[in-house]
Amino acid sequence: MIALVVFAHGSKVEAANEAVREVARRVQIRGGYVTEAAFLEIARPDLASAVEALAGRGATRIVVLPYFLAPGRHAERDLPRLIDDIRARLRDIHSNVRIDGAANLDGHPALVGMLIDRATAVLEGS
């Protein structure tokens, strides 16, 4: 079973964390893969917990999707280390689980259209 994790920073603003969970739900519905949200800090679950829960539910391939817009230190430095740690921890318990990190959202061509949509909503709303 393939599973996805939408991995965000985590915010003191609970609505922001809930927004990430909502995106994860929509990814699951549209993508057809079991999908969980996880957070680097502040919010729960953390990445290790989310991955272990998915492995416990039978996931054998887990892809971590960084929910970051820019190539900052969280997506570029912290996430690969986290994935390495989790991989090492999982090795004994779930030796058949493969976990990989995907690219963050930076450079995705759809971002430009999203920004133009936001501008258009203001310009046409008035």
Next chain:
Amino acid sequence: MIALVVFAHGSKVEAANEAVREVARRVQIRGGYVTEAAFLEIARPDLASAVEALAGRGATRIVVLPYFLAPGRHAERDLPRLIDDIRARLRDIHSNVRIDGAANLDGHPALVGMLIDRATAVLEGS
């Protein structure tokens, strides 16, 4: 003249700031509006400088596009205050300039597809 500002947090990772500037360039090309990048902190220019430069170049309507994924304190609290301050400062010099803030990227339906694209790139690349 209508102008846009892509407004991001600003990062110590210069590649992240350059990525925002690149998005702004693409918004200008695709959207057809003069577009600048601006940053809350760390990187330059700040929002006030970007807005004043655009007003000096003849912009009479400026829309600020928050380049944030989540409804955190920067997009929700800091940006409206910043816009109020800039509006007050501009009133005497550029009394004909209107400046508005747009919604951040949270909730845009294209985000789900972007995440699925990132997952597909990993799953099909191996």
